[in-house]
Amino acid sequence: MIRLDGVSKVYRVSDPGETAKKDLHALKSVSLEIENGSIYGIIGRSGAGKSTLIRCVNLLERPSSGRVFIGGVEMTALDDAKLRAARRKIGMIFQSFNLLANRTVSGNIAFPLELDRWTKREITDRVREIARLVGIEDKLGQYPSQLSGGQKQRVGIARALANRPDVLLSDEATSALDPQTTKSVLGLLRDINEKLGLTVVLITHEMEVIKEICDSVAVLDAGEVVEEGPVLKVFTTPVKGVTKELLAQVMKTQLPDSFAGLKFTHERGSRQADILLQVSFFGDVTASPIISGLVRNFDADVNILVAHIDHIRATPCGTLVIQLSGPDREDALEYLLDMNLKVEVIGYVARSDGTAR
Numbered sequence: 001m002i003r004l005d006g007v008s009k010v011y012r013v014s015d016p017g018e019t020a021k022k023d024l025h026a027l028k029s030v031s032l033e034i035e036n037g038s039i040y041g042i043i044g045r046s047g048a049g050k051s052t053l054i055r056c057v058n059l060l061e062r063p064s065s066g067r068v069f070i071g072g073v074e075m076t077a078l079d080d081a082k083l084r085a086a087r088r089k090i091g092m093i094f095q096s097f098n099l100l101a102n103r104t105v106s107g108n109i110a111f112p113l114e115l116d117r118w119t120k121r122e123i124t125d126r127v128r129e130i131a132r133l134v135g136i137e138d139k140l141g142q143y144p145s146q147l148s149g150g151q152k153q154r155v156g157i158a159r160a161l162a163n164r165p166d167v168l169l170s171d172e173a174t175s176a177l178d179p180q181t182t183k184s185v186l187g188l189l190r191d192i193n194e195k196l197g198l199t200v201v202l203i204t205h206e207m208e209v210i211k212e213i214c215d216s217v218a219v220l221d222a223g224e225v226v227e228e229g230p231v232l233k234v235f236t237t238p239v240k241g242v243t244k245e246l247l248a249q250v251m252k253t254q255l256p257d258s259f260a261g262l263k264f265t266h267e268r269g270s271r272q273a274d275i276l277l278q279v280s281f282f283g284d285v286t287a288s289p290i291i292s293g294l295v296r297n298f299d300a301d302v303n304i305l306v307a308h309i310d311h312i313r314a315t316p317c318g319t320l321v322i323q324l325s326g327p328d329r330e331d332a333l334e335y336l337l338d339m340n341l342k343v344e345v346i347g348y349v350a351r352s353d354g355t356a357r
Contacts, residue, residue, distance in 0.1 A: 002034040002057065002167065002199065007066035009052050009223075026052040028223040029066065034216075039193050039200045041210040041231070043246060044220035050203045053220065054171050057201065058090045059083055070167060088116065091160030095172040097152040099144040099159075105131070106140040109158045116163060130158045133195075134188060150181035157188065161196075168192070170202045174209060186213045207250040211235065211312050219243045232312050236282055236342060250310075273348035274325040275333055276305075280342040282317045290320070290339070297335065298328035323349055 009027040014020070026049045034040045044050050055061040057068060059075050068075045070090070078086060099108050106127050113123045131137045134154045144152055153173060160168060170189070174182040190213050193200050202214060210217050210231060218228035221242045227234060238244045279290070294302050306321035324332055336343045 001036055001069070001071070002032070002040075002201070003069040004030055004032045004053075004057070005067040005069070006031055007053075007056055007063045007068060009049075009056060009061060010064040026223050027056065027063070030220075030223075030225055031066075032218055032225065032228065034199060034201060036199055037193070037197050038215045039190065039202065039213055041202045041204060041214035041217040042220055043204055043207065043210055043217060045205060045242070045246075047222075048220040049223040050205070050220055051171055052223075054092075054169050054201065054203045058087055058092060058169060088163050089166045090169060091163070091165035091167070092169045092171065093153070093156045093160045093173045095175045097144070097149075097156050099152060099155055101144055103143075104140065105136060105142055105144075105147070105155050108144070108155055109140075109162055112159060112162050126162060130161050133161070133192070134158045148181075149177050150184060153177065153181075153185050154188065157185075157192070161192070166199065168198050168200045170200065172203055172205070174204070175206070182209070183212070189213060207246050211250055211310070213313075215313075219246070232282070232315055235312050236280060236317070274303075274323050275329055276346040276349050277320075277322050277324060277333070277336070278344045278346055279320040279322060279336060280317070280344075281320075281340075282312075282342075283315055288339075290336075290341070291322075294324075294332050294335065298326075298332040300324055300326040300328045300332040302332075321346070 007027055007030045008025070011024045011026060012021045013024045015022070030053060042050055042053060052061060056063050057070075059068065059078075063076060066076070070086070073086060075083065075086060100111065103111065109127045109130060110123045113126060118126070127140070128137065131140055134157050136151060136154050136158065139147065139151060139155075144155070147155065156173070157168075168189075174185050177185060186209065189200055189202075192198060202209065204210065214231050216229060217231050217234050218225050219234070219240065219242060220226070221240070226240045227238065227243045234243065235247060238247055281288070281290070291302055291304070294300060301324070303323035303325070304320060305323060306319065308320075309316065309318040311317065326332075333343075333345075
């Protein structure tokens, strides 16, 4: 297990044009527990403190306060020699690949093993084994300049795995890749997690990455964990505004600009106003005929403004934004509330001329 106990990181910085320094609080008392063998995502906007956090996990940055435990060992209590030895069980991959340009693929993978004084035979065998695992066994004699971005990242992953680590840290490892290559690399990380039982910690600003691969997620904002838990829970019942903003695009809940002519209000106002709802559904209920049930059972019109069906890992999920009008719209709303759905009243709608439907 990885455990962070009240980890804070403060930098002394100077503002441009000023001589006095001030404290910049990059992390503020972060506490997390990451289960062995899980894929854990840490997400936040630029400047949230994500990269600082992951560098505190492997002590490339020493926390200003707090403790870091990996596998029951308090990393923050180790001296430099013991810390170097402990880091051999922590692999790390980077957005910029960080490959050695003057070394072949084989040489890049072998580099940490050479530093660890493996024998030549051991290195040769291990390089071939790990290259086969990540699908680059035919690239061992090539140089980084001859590889695509996805191939470079696979070399970076292979190098990170060379010492047989227990933990793999990924700092925005797919941010420089196109969507198809990103999907391929994420599939590789999931495969490695399952085959080797590695604990994988992913730093990202993309909820799509979290949705695709992670078991649990923590949302970081201004150096603080504002929300965390299983991915399905956080995606389906987000609490904080920053989480909802990050989810808006991946869950396709934003209203298109073409509906700008609708006048929205959060005040209920006239009972004649249309009701604007966001309906989220998960698991088996995703295949249920929700809209046809409304139309069949009630004297209500249903205007579908947004519809989206996707998967969070293996769980199907869907989102509808609908406008309910007609005499039975309140009864139709109660019908939805009684189902196994998440229903949120976004507001009430009138046409642009100020009259309700």
